[in-house]
Amino acid sequence: MTPIWFIPASGLPEFFTTERCHITELHNAAESPEASLAVARVEPGITTQLHxxxxxxxxxxxxxxxxxxxxxxxxxxxxxxxxxxxxxxxAQRITNTGTDDLEFYCLCTPRFVPECYKNLEESC
Known part of the structure; x- marks a missing residue:
């Protein structure tokens, strides 16, 4: 029997977002609504979407x-x-000012769900 506290790996690969960055979700599960953790990767010269x-x-x-x-x-x-x-x-966004990829953890509380994302460039 699997313990109630165990959450198996999602197995999802890195994906590219309309926000102009790559995301790898490390922990984002309905069973753990208190927080989520992802790695974001932004390519050199790119600024993410204002959101x-x-x-x-x-x-x-x-x-x-x-x-x-x-x-x-x-x-x-x-x-x-x-x-x-x-x-x-x-409002937030980040620009990679270096020559290599910019990578950072994104720790969200409570957990990130797509419905919480607000694109602030749509009205610009």
């Missing part, structure tokens, strides 16, 4: 590369080891 997450706080934890994050209209350089906390509903 906000309704009802979800997101944390970026950079593991590789360098970039410029914009949160609520304020920009900050990020590099490996740096983190940024993005409160629910706040």
């Amino acid at each position: 906000a997450l309704t009802g979800v706080t997101e944390r970026y934890i950079v593991r590789k590369g360098e970039g410029l994050v914009e949160i609520g209209g304020v920009t900050q350089k990020l590099r490996a080891g740096d983190s940024a906390v993005i409160l629910a509903g706040v």
